[in-house]
Amino acid sequence: MHTKSAKTVVIDSFGGPEVLRVEERPVGEPGPGEIRIRHEACGLNFIDVYQRTGLYPQQLPAALGREAAGVVEAVGEGVTHLQAGDRAAYASGVSGAYCEACVLPASQVCPLPDGISFEEGAAMMLKGLTVNYLFGRTVPIARGDTVLFHAAAGGVGLIACQWARDEGINLIATAGTDEKCALAKEHGATHVINYQTEDFVARVKELTGGKGVDVVMDSVGADTFEGSLDCLKGLGMMISFGNASGKVPPFDLGILAAKGSLKITRPTLFGHIADHETCQKMAQELFAKVLSGAVKIRIDQRFPLTEVAEAHRTLEARKTTGATILTV
CATH class of the missing domain: 3.90.180.10 (Medium-chain alcohol dehydrogenases, catalytic domain)
Structure with missing residues (x-):
């Protein structure tokens, strides 16, 4: 044809x-x-x-x-x-x-x-290929590690919830409504946070006993960037892979040192x-x-x-x- x-x-x-x-x-x-x-x-x-x-x-x-x-x-x-x-x-x-x-x-x-x-x-x-590189090709993530994933009820997010469950990774999911949080939970998220009604940084600290998470996967961009950094444990990795709320503004690299020798990457599929x-x-x-x-x-x-x-x-x-x- x-x-x-x-x-x-x-x-x-x-x-x-x-x-x-x-x-x-x-x-x-x-x-x-x-x-x-x-x-x-x-x-x-x-x-x-x-x-x-x-x-x-x-x-x-x-x-x-x-x-x-x-x-x-x-x-x-x-x-x-x-x-x-x-x-x-x-x-x-x-x-x-x-x-x-x-x-x-x-x-x-x-x-x-x-x-x-x-x-x-x-x-x-x-x-799906985005989720593949986030979990398998960006930073080593082992069974039992904890990941914070924003916008977890979207197309990438629901695949990420299931991928994490299959790999034995604890995934803390954020979304903007209770219905979206329920969807993320249903697809494998360990914990869910409605960022419209809860302070996601405070809740992440509560869920991790004050330690923070190993990795943040953030496609939201400007609105969540600073909070995402505050959710990381020392030596943690910030993966900024999108900007649904707008581009992340320029920031002082010294912030990464001050917050515990954090790492950051901005990959694309x-x-x-x-x-x-x-x-x-x-x-x-x-x-x-x-x-x-x-x-x-x-x-x-x-x-x-x-x-x-x-x-x-x-x-x-x-x-x-x-x-x-x-x-x-």
Whole structure:
């Protein structure tokens, strides 16, 4: 099959959800190292919002979206891990996944096992691979260690709760409503904190006997940064991996010394999956967790591709739980 053209979501300027528009774009042949894929579903992530607003600048006009799943239609020269007809899913360093079909580099596209649906594939690649590097590739985390995880009822958070439970890690989860806290608890969080009604720093100190946690995983950014540092025990690691509430402002490195020789890192998924072999291995580890039942991919919101603006509004209003997908 050859998809000649595809509905594609693009922006001509940075701004609110109203700048998103759908246009018909031609879909060509894959070149060396590329594939053409026809999507069944696309994933929605906060990085898409950052790119739409210009927080993460890119050249305009720009196609958005970093995550999708579908069927490979054609492969270019040199691609050996995929062939036409294969089910596949990906989180890509290249934007443009909000579409019916596209040509993209094959390196980060992964064969999708038959036991995982296209919708799950579209909802889990960026989020699940993020959880993989947070728990397995950033700092050593051992069974019995304690991790504080913010925004634990979102797409990344619910996977993280289950991953921690499976690895024997104590996870203290924060969320903004009692319902979201209950969801995190149901998915494996050891303790939950509603940060709207409780002082999360004081509660973390109470839960850890005043010691603090080994690691904080914070995708919220500006609103939680200082409190997150205060939750760490001496020599603890702060992983700042997102900025849903805004970018973390510049700070004095001496604060890390004063608070107990703390460590801090600001990783991105795309740094971890830039290498083809590493990406494929991480995907296999993620698929194994899902196929074993240790991690279930929860999709709580579905929007047609043409209603992408409404999907963005819902995500930004923090009205979502679990993952959100665009259906094609």
